[in-house]
Amino acid sequence: MSGGRPAVWAAVVPAAGLGRRMGFDKLLAPWHGSPVLAHTLLGLRRAGLTQLVVGVRDAAAVRTAVLEPFGLEGARLVPGGASRAETVARCLEALPAGVTHVLVHDAARPHCSVALIHAVMDAAEREGAAAAALPVVDTVHRADGQERIAETLDRSALRLAQTPQAFTLELLSRAHREGRSGSDDAGMVASLGVPVHLVPGAPENVKLTVPADLPAAGGEPMPWAVGLGHDVHRLVPGRPLILGGVRIPHELGLLGHSDADVLAHAVADAVLGAAGLGDIGRHFPPDDPAWEGADSLLLLRRCRGLAAAAGWRPAQVDCLVQAERPRLLPHAGAMADNIGGALGIAAGRVNVKAGTNEGMGFVGRHEGMAAQAVVLAARQGPV
Numbered sequence: 001m002s003g004g005r006p007a008v009w010a011a012v013v014p015a016a017g018l019g020r021r022m023g024f025d026k027l028l029a030p031w032h033g034s035p036v037l038a039h040t041l042l043g044l045r046r047a048g049l050t051q052l053v054v055g056v057r058d059a060a061a062v063r064t065a066v067l068e069p070f071g072l073e074g075a076r077l078v079p080g081g082a083s084r085a086e087t088v089a090r091c092l093e094a095l096p097a098g099v100t101h102v103l104v105h106d107a108a109r110p111h112c113s114v115a116l117i118h119a120v121m122d123a124a125e126r127e128g129a130a131a132a133a134l135p136v137v138d139t140v141h142r143a144d145g146q147e148r149i150a151e152t153l154d155r156s157a158l159r160l161a162q163t164p165q166a167f168t169l170e171l172l173s174r175a176h177r178e179g180r181s182g183s184d185d186a187g188m189v190a191s192l193g194v195p196v197h198l199v200p201g202a203p204e205n206v207k208l209t210v211p212a213d214l215p216a217a218g219g220e221p222m223p224w225a226v227g228l229g230h231d232v233h234r235l236v237p238g239r240p241l242i243l244g245g246v247r248i249p250h251e252l253g254l255l256g257h258s259d260a261d262v263l264a265h266a267v268a269d270a271v272l273g274a275a276g277l278g279d280i281g282r283h284f285p286p287d288d289p290a291w292e293g294a295d296s297l298l299l300l301r302r303c304r305g306l307a308a309a310a311g312w313r314p315a316q317v318d319c320l321v322q323a324e325r326p327r328l329l330p331h332a333g334a335m336a337d338n339i340g341g342a343l344g345i346a347a348g349r350v351n352v353k354a355g356t357n358e359g360m361g362f363v364g365r366h367e368g369m370a371a372q373a374v375v376l377a378a379r380q381g382p383v
């Protein structure tokens with residue numbers, strides 16, 4: 001509240017920095033798929049701040065890359081100044097009438113939570129001035145000018161400044177009008193002799209500063225991948241029928257070099273597909289004597305290892321056996337357990353389906369069986 005009236009908020013975002021440490025305009029660079037500045041402005045809007053004033057260098061570029069695609073046309077763009085303070089001062093001059101409180105937030109902090117924004121706003125409404133800040137967890141040395149330790153500081157009273165910072169319009173305007181020094185707005189207001197209330201900041205509310213803070217060109221690595229698998233085997237007398245590692249009583253079995261487990265092969269094919277490793281024929285040639293009569297669950301475990309070496313962990317499987325007979329559904333649970341066990345997937349994340357082919361084709365004539373699978377894989381380990 002300000003003088004008994006409800007606070008009317010606007011957000012000011014200085015976004016005219018040259019990004020010297022970044023080497024390019026970091027605010028328009030993609031971060032999690034969208035420009036950094038779009039994340040920042042959308043975060044403020046999610047917190048209920050609809051009056052946005054943004055100090056920019058290239059208004060046309062910001063309009064095209066950020067405002068129009070993200071429905072932020074209501075934001076007011078103001079030409080930025082030569083310094084951060086000058087940019088904020090220009091934004092203050094462009095505020096809509098009736099604003100009583102201003103929240104200032106760095107354009108390059110796209111990961112600020114609504115909760116932190118609200119905490120700073122609440123404190124500013126209560127105290128007049130507030131800023132997010134973090135305790136210092138590392139030891140702090142003062143250097144002597146020649147990169148030698150002159151002194152180790154007591155960090156318990158030190159705070160690292162973050163934004164958001166929020167003030168009554170009157171206080172912030174006065175600090176800028178009087179040309180107060182300080183490398184941020186909280187410092188400028190504090191130099192007026194006004195207490196600035198510190199609100200616990202958030203470690204994840206980082207300021208993107210150097211190129212390493214942004215993903216490499218081409219975007220951040222995708223966390224998921226899907227793979228598709230397919231296999232067919234002929235039905236013949238005198239062979240066991242093994243599906244998903246389950247031996248199923250039947251007058252015919254599947255013909256193949258290994259145990260001919262058509263379902264395990266389709267799943268293995270999908271695991272390799274998700275990891276971008278081709279198909280099972282490439283890794284397990286059908287003429288390799290090592291796989292003569294082999295248990296295909298072993299092959300599935302090998303595929304899990306190959307995928308892991310490529311940085312992928314199978315996370316979910318959906319698969320289907322097409323067989324005219326026998327009835328397979330009673331065995332579906334045991335097949336799912338075997339497949340999940342071989343791939344290290346939790347119970348409930350492997351789904352096995354069985355269906356007939358309505359009498360059509362080689363499956364319908366009971367000449368063979370077919371299987372299909374899709375595997376969702378999660379990226380694991382450093383990339």
Ligand code: MG
Binds near residue numbers: 232
């Ligand atoms: Mg096969």
